[in-house]
Amino acid sequence: MRPLTEEETRVMFEKIAKYIGENLQLLVDRPDGTYCFRLHNDRVYYVSEKILKLAANISGDKLVSLGTCFGKFTKTHKFRLHITALDYLAPYAKYKVWIKPGAEQSFLYGNHVLKSGLGRITENTSQYQGVVVYSMADIPLKLLK
Amino acid sequence: MEGQNVEELLAKAERDEAEKLQRITVHKELELEFDLGNLLASDRNPPTGLRHAGPTQEAELRALARDNTQLLINQLWQLPTERVEEALVARLPEPTTRLPREKPVPRPRPLTRWQQFARLKGIRPKKKTNLVWDEVSGQWRRRWGYQRARDDTKEWLIEVPSSADPMEDQFAKRIQAKKERVAKNELNRLRNLARAHKIQLPSATGMHPTGHQSKEELGRAMQVARVSTASVGRFQERLPKEKAPRGSGKKRKFQPLFGDFAAEKKSQLEMLRVMNSKKPQMDVTRATNKQMREEDQEEAAKRRKMSQKGKRKGGRQGPGGKRKGGPPSQGGKRKGGLGGKMNSAPPGLGGRRKGGQHHGGKRRK
Numbered sequence: 001m002r003p004l005t006e007e008e009t010r011v012m013f014e015k016i017a018k019y020i021g022e023n024l025q026l027l028v029d030r031p032d033g034t035y036c037f038r039l040h041n042d043r044v045y046y047v048s049e050k051i052l053k054l055a056a057n058i059s060g061d062k063l064v065s066l067g068t069c070f071g072k073f074t075k076t077h078k079f080r081l082h083i084t085a086l087d088y089l090a091p092y093a094k095y096k097v098w099i100k101p102g103a104e105q106s107f108l109y110g111n112h113v114l115k116s117g118l119g120r121i122t123e124n125t126s127q128y129q130g131v132v133v134y135s136m137a138d139i140p141l142k143l144l145k
Numbered sequence: 146m147e148g149q150n151v152e153e154l155l156a157k158a159e160r161d162e163a164e165k166l167q168r169i170t171v172h173k174e175l176e177l178e179f180d181l182g183n184l185l186a187s188d189r190n191p192p193t194g195l196r197h198a199g200p201t202q203e204a205e206l207r208a209l210a211r212d213n214t215q216l217l218i219n220q221l222w223q224l225p226t227e228r229v230e231e232a233l234v235a236r237l238p239e240p241t242t243r244l245p246r247e248k249p250v251p252r253p254r255p256l257t258r259w260q261q262f263a264r265l266k267g268i269r270p271k272k273k274t275n276l277v278w279d280e281v282s283g284q285w286r287r288r289w290g291y292q293r294a295r296d297d298t299k300e301w302l303i304e305v306p307s308s309a310d311p312m313e314d315q316f317a318k319r320i321q322a323k324k325e326r327v328a329k330n331e332l333n334r335l336r337n338l339a340r341a342h343k344i345q346l347p348s349a350t351g352m353h354p355t356g357h358q359s360k361e362e363l364g365r366a367m368q369v370a371r372v373s374t375a376s377v378g379r380f381q382e383r384l385p386k387e388k389a390p391r392g393s394g395k396k397r398k399f400q401p402l403f404g405d406f407a408a409e410k411k412s413q414l415e416m417l418r419v420m421n422s423k424k425p426q427m428d429v430t431r432a433t434n435k436q437m438r439e440e441d442q443e444e445a446a447k448r449r450k451m452s453q454k455g456k457r458k459g460g461r462q463g464p465g466g467k468r469k470g471g472p473p474s475q476g477g478k479r480k481g482g483l484g485g486k487m488n489s490a491p492p493g494l495g496g497r498r499k500g501g502q503h504h505g506g507k508r509r510k
Contacts, residue, residue: 002399003409010416022421028413034406049406056402126428 001040001060008073009037012044015071015079016089018130019143023092040065043072044079046088081143086132090140093132095125097144104135107142169219171212179220182240186217257337298323364390 004012017024027035027046034049040063047055047067055066068088071081099107103117119136133142178187192209224235256264263269276285279294286294303315358366368390372378383389400409 001402003402003404005399006416009413010420013413013417013420017417017420022417025414025417028417029410034410036406036409038402052403126431 001038001055001063001066004037004039004044008039008044008077008079011073011077012037012071012079015081016085018145019089019094019132020092021094023094026092027088037070038066039073042074044070046070046085083142086140086143089143090132090134093140095122095129095131096134097121097125097131098134098136098138099141101136104141107133169215171215173212173216177213177216179217180241181220181224182238183242183244184217184221184237185242186213186220188213254341257340258333 013024016027020027035046036049036052038045038047038052040060043065045065045067046069051067055063068084069082070085070088071079073079098119098121099113100117100119103113107113107117121131125131128145130143130145132140133144134140173188173190175188175190178189179185180187188209221235224237226233226235228234273288275288277288277294278284279286286292288294298316298319300319303319305311305313305315309315371381374381
């Protein structure tokens, strides 16, 4: 377990900034506690300082996971965001897309969403923008590019 | 009146005394167990008052602690005291409770080379006497060490053997031999130690004096020899079948796990700031699209006016000529300033609309 290097933090921030933009600094600098990113077995975990201190007592090969897994670095050092990061990124999302209940099931099983299935969308969303997909009941479903 | 006050005072004093006495003597059903060496008092009385397990029982806990501490201190006062530099000190007895280990049990060390050999051969250490009779001095002397029995460096007369060079200094030769033996012993001891702690011995040449070396040691010695040229091994050719050694690069050093959190946060925020400042504030495509759309609208308006006035030909040429400029940089930048502001509008406002249809309301100054 170790902190991220400069290069790795930059790659990760660039990825996350696609979805939440400048609100990323609210993740880094939180008023309700010190949270930090730590790397363990190529996975990036977002963990509070208290839990980090406790996790340091577990040996590396026995430690499975700590805090919230945001994503992992692939063998070629690209960052892949995981669905477990959704809870932390959804509140800060800049561009949101709501889908109708009818299309929601199909979407969750991996199919594309047609235009008719689209409920609302924030204005000024440009093409190929990273968005967070919500259901009609304002439940975040997915991070989409 | 005064009499009453005095009486009151006396009564109060009496009550205070009684309270103090009561405080000093504590009554417990079961006596406490004391280990005065560790200043420990164990109370085995069942904690009846604390069975509620509710929110804080602060007052009761505090009273319990006070009582037990009072008993402990009563015991301490009964110890034999002595005076040390103007302070009255009680001499504590030996501690009776056995404390657990602080560190884990030590691992068994690997055997030294002699021990391995002895085990192999089945050699057991022979019991030897401490003192040996020394003929020369006529006394019992140690077997080894200071003023030992047979110390050949301390001889006052040495015969020069017939085979040796008459000019050679035999005394110096013996002292030299002794030094070599001592050095060899020291080397072996350090090697045993290194093997026990699994660290690498630093060696000047990497070659063993007697030539018994393992494959890894030879490989390492070769690597060191290759790198010790003026160009640090860059122009050394390899033998036809020699392979480059793996893992001879620099080891990466990472930040410590619990480094300074504030510093980490600051550097991350700084990186974010730099990232945000590098991103272009205006989206070039959107700016150009907007510009072109507005120009189209103006042309359409002009054309309508021209057609109303009836001058169709002239009207068509004019606005058409202007179009070639495309989005000049200054025009683009102005639009971009407005365009950038539009981008960062809170998404909640525009939530109802599909796509990004702007009003035509922005006027170019």
